[in-house]
Amino acid sequence: MESDIIYQGSQFFVGVGTLALINCVLAQSKNRSGLLWFFISLFIGPLATLIIAVLDKLPEHGG
Structure with missing residues (x-):
């Protein structure tokens, strides 16, 4: 039972981290x-995806 809770918690953090990486790439594609x-x-999750x-x-910055 306790191991199930730990497993679900770790899945949650993997999902949040994956979403954050996707948002990172999406933001960079918009020069942000x-x-x-x-x-x-990491704080607002899917809402950040919608905002981006x-x-x-x-x-583009001229350089």
Whole structure:
């Protein structure tokens, strides 16, 4: 019983981490800070995905 709870908890953290990585890549594809959105995603999860999806792509930095 206790091992089931630990297993479910670890699955939750793997899912949250995976979503955060996906949001990181999605943010970078829109020229936004992937690291910032990774940490935001850890707190607000799927809501961050929705926010990133509706944001416009920023212009590329000339360099």
